[in-house]
Structure formats: C-alpha cells, structure tokens
Amino acid sequence: xxxxxxxxxxxxxxxxxxxxxxxxxxxxxxxxxxxxxxxxxxxxxxxxxxxxxxxxxxxxxxxxxxxxxxxxxxxxxxxxxxxxxxxxxxxxxxxxxxxxxxxxxxxxxxxxxxxxxxxxxxxxxxxxx
Numbered sequence: 001x002x003x004x005x006x007x008x009x010x011x012x013x014x015x016x017x018x019x020x021x022x023x024x025x026x027x028x029x030x031x032x033x034x035x036x037x038x039x040x041x042x043x044x045x046x047x048x049x050x051x052x053x054x055x056x057x058x059x060x061x062x063x064x065x066x067x068x069x070x071x072x073x074x075x076x077x078x079x080x081x082x083x084x085x086x087x088x089x090x091x092x093x094x095x096x097x098x099x100x101x102x103x104x105x106x107x108x109x110x111x112x113x114x115x116x117x118x119x120x121x122x123x124x125x126x127x128x129x
Contacts, residue, residue: 012125018047031112032126038105052085
C-alpha cells in the first residue's frame with residue numbers, strides 16, 4: 001500500500017503542477033476543487049488526461065469498472081456534459097470530475113481519492129492548507 005500511495009501522490013501532484021492553479025476544498029464531497037472559466041477547458045482536459053487516463057461520460061459510464069460504479073452514487077451520478085477520469089481502480093484510486101455550470105462557465109474540476117478515508121492526505125498532495 002505505501003508504494004500505491006506514493007504513486008497516487010505523484011499523480012495528484014503532477015496534475016496540480018500541470019494545471020498551475022490552486023485548489024480549494026469542497027467539504028460536501030470531500031474533494032479538492034478547482035473552478036475556472038470555460039476558455040481554459042482544453043488546457044484542463046489535457047492535463048487531466050495526462051494523469052488520469054480513463055474517462056467516462058454520462059452515456060458511457062455504465063461500462064466503468066465496478067469500483068467506479070459503486071462510488072458514483074456518492075456524487076449523484078453523471079449528467080450530460082459532465083465526465084470523470086480516474087487512475088486504475090485497484091485499491092485506492094484518484095478521480096477527477098469535470099462539471100460545467102449552468103450556462104457553461106465557470107467550470108468545476110474536483111479531484112478525489114476513492115477507497116480511502118484520506119481527505120487530509122489528498123489535501124497535502126494538492127497543496128491545500
């Protein structure tokens with residue numbers, strides 16, 4: 001497990017570095033939160049895809065691994081226009097949720113750690129005090 005945590009930490013830190021933006025904390029979902037204007041969507045999407053290679057949309061998520069499907073109700077599922085990306089769901093895994101707001105801007109990106117009660121650990125990985 002320590003090796004897996006180190007890999008997840010490296011992934012989370014790399015994503016934050018590539019995004020070049022500061023996260024806040026979403027206490028309702030216990031996830032790191034980044035809000036940005038829709039003009040930055042391509043840059044954010046590219047950074048997420050580099051670090052969390054598996055992506056699902058509302059119309060494809062039924063094919064996601066069982067661990068992802070078990071977690072999905074926690075966030076209320078995916079609506080059209082939203083997507084999620086994740087690392088391999090073996091043990092704890094990272095997820096990123098892309099949620100455009102009504103009207104298309106701003107957009108939220110939430111990053112979480114699934115399979116672990118590790119909010120404090122994730123906060124340290126993404127630089128939230």
